[in-house]
Amino acid sequence: MRFIRHAQTRFLGLVGLCWLTIFVLTRSALLLAHRADVAAGVGEVFRIYAVGAVYDLAFLCYALLPLALWLALCPEKWWRSRFQQRLLIFATGLALFAMLFVAAAEWLFWDEFGGRFNFIAVDYLIYSREVVDNIVESYPIWRLLGLLAALAAIILWALRRPLAAVFAAPPLPLAGRWRGFTVLLLVAALDMAVIGQNFPRSPGGNVYQAELSTNGPFQFFAAFRNNELDYRQFYATLPEAETGSLLRAEVAEPNARFLDADPEGIRRQIDNPGLEQRHNIVLVMVESLSAKFLGSFGNPRGLTPNLDQLRGQSLFFSNFWATGTRTDRGLEAVTLSIPPTPGRSIVKRLGRESGYASLGQQLAAKGYDSVFVYGGRGYFDNMNAFFSGNGYRIVDQSSVPDAEMRFKNAWGMSDEDLYAQALKLADQDHAAGRPFFFHLMTTSNHRPYTYPAGRIDIASGAGRDGAVKYTDYAIGRFLEEARTKPWFANTLFVFVADHTAGSAGREDLPVANYHIPLFIYAPGWIAPGEVTTLASQIDLAPTLLGLLSMDYVSTFFGRNVLLYPDRPGRAVIGNYQHLGLFDGHDLAILSPRQAIRRHDDALGASHERAGALDDLLIRRAIANYQDASDAFRKGLFNWPVAD
Secondary structure, eight states, X not given: OOGGGSHHHHHHHHHHHHHHHHHHHHHHHHHHHTHHHHOOOHHHHHHHHHHHHHHHHHHHHHHTHHHXXXXXXXXXXXXXXXXXXXXXXXXXXXXXXXXXXHHHHHHHHHHHHSSSSOHHHHHHHHTHHHHHHHHHHHSOHHHHHHHHHHHHXXXXXXXXXXXXXXXXXXXXXXXXXXXXXXXXXXXXXXXXXXXXXXXXXXXXXOHHHHHHTSOHHHHHHHHHHTSBOOHHHHSOOOOHHHHHHHHHHHHOOTTEEEOOOSTTOOOEEEOOSSOOOOOEEEEEEETTOOGGGOGGGTOTTOOOHHHHHHHTTSEEEEEEEOSOSSHHHHHHHHHHOOOOOSBXXXXXXXXXXXXXXXXXXXXHHTTOEEEEEESSOTTGGGHHHHHHTTTOEEEOXXXXXXXXXXXXXXXXXXXXXXXXXXHHHHHHHHHHXXXXXXXXXXXXXXXXXXXXXXXXXXXXXXXXXXXXXXXXXXXXXXXXXXXXXXXXXXXXXXXEESSOSOOOOSSSSOGGGGEEEEEEEOTTTSOOEEEOSOEEGGGHHHHHHHHTTXXXXXXXXXXXXXXXXXXXXXXXXXXXXXXXXXXXXXXXXXXXXXXXXXXXXXXXXXXXXXXXXXXXXXXXXXXXHHHHHHHHHHTTTBSSOOO
């Protein structure tokens, strides 16, 4: 007790108490605002605050270290000086502003992503230009910052007497200051060794409760530190021979011959029936196009008239699922046909993002002009490095003249400008007599939801509904213009989402929130119809190559859904931490600390229970994810593939 009578200790305690108060108020506000989703009784609420206190205190042990070091180094003479005291008052004001800013950022982040800070927040810090522009265009940011500054000043004024008492207290002797710093340093080291992203939390249960029971800044730095997770260290495993056998059974087809001697290798020769075709392909990945937005899936708001009409003119996949929750995961799945390995996607693994047997490489080897066409700046999410290293040339916002972009926002040019670039590129390749494969990535269906005025009956920037309707408008206009081109009759158009508009839910992997549409449109060549077989983004590449009757050497984890439509399907879904295998009814989930679970009736009651290694669905999930991680490490899906 004598220790806390001294000035430096009191000052540390005052700053720490302010942080704790902000943390508790933030947790309480989020709990009240989302009480229906949290669905917590008295016991759960108590646990939320108890576990939350552990995370709050753990973060404070790290956050207070720099200040504790300064106070330990500061001579007593400096401590008593008026300049030092004014400096500490100013620093306290800055700290209060930072606390309030973090609380506001957590509120906005939760509103967008349904959880505390995670890998997304880390990525947003790295790609600051797009994020800052997006924030400025989406929120009244200057008024918000002014409000936070004013609130910080008011709190600082209210703390004037406690601060005066701090400065009036006797300073701590040098030896005591260093003892205090050493103790804090040891506690912080213990925290780092014991308390991780999921401890004392456990996977499973209500995800909103788990998210509320942690601490946003703690999770941010933990995600920054653990941006890649070693599968074998953190997840349940099986012997390589067993996972290899299970996975080969997953991808085996009568027209496939395995070539790889490695037990985990699935490299195989694919001999597709029929005469090889050289049709052009325009593959459009649409930002955040959830299946639930389509009128043909029951949405009553009339947002997708063009896509609803296209559904009846296309080969439509109504039981199709995204692999992840971010654009880079969708790009990875469609391009490489692999499950989402834990941690950072392959697209963003700097220095290890290239050299794979991608869809673009396969088609480039057949003489196609493989091009990645992006509405934004391709350095975002490391897209340019990934695609240029895997068989594509790049056309993005930076390579398009300003005169050819009639509208752009924080994330890039409007969808109609992107499609205009695709039309121009197609005209050039057609004139050169070269087949083309364009992989487009749109940006308009993204906050701040702005687009050219006068296109639809919802004002630009009004919200998601307007962005969806504009997305639909741009697709309709694109196809209308494409139909006038000489290359149209020889072109296959594919429209698929990169991910859904929101994947948050009460469960770690809410399956319904991964449902996306897939359209394959080629009038006069592909008959309209509906494919109800369960399929995933990793199945798209082999299905497209099958439609073209192309023979190739495959390292794809997906399969041609159309070749054997009666074969039961499966979908791989995940986020940066939890990995799932969905069989159409039940879901197996693999989590860190070797946790294995399953959700029975995943689209219905979704009853969660512990998994077991003798459960075939669990074993299939392990086979997919363990082999994907090992194949990446061993280079088993590199290009070129040896004969």
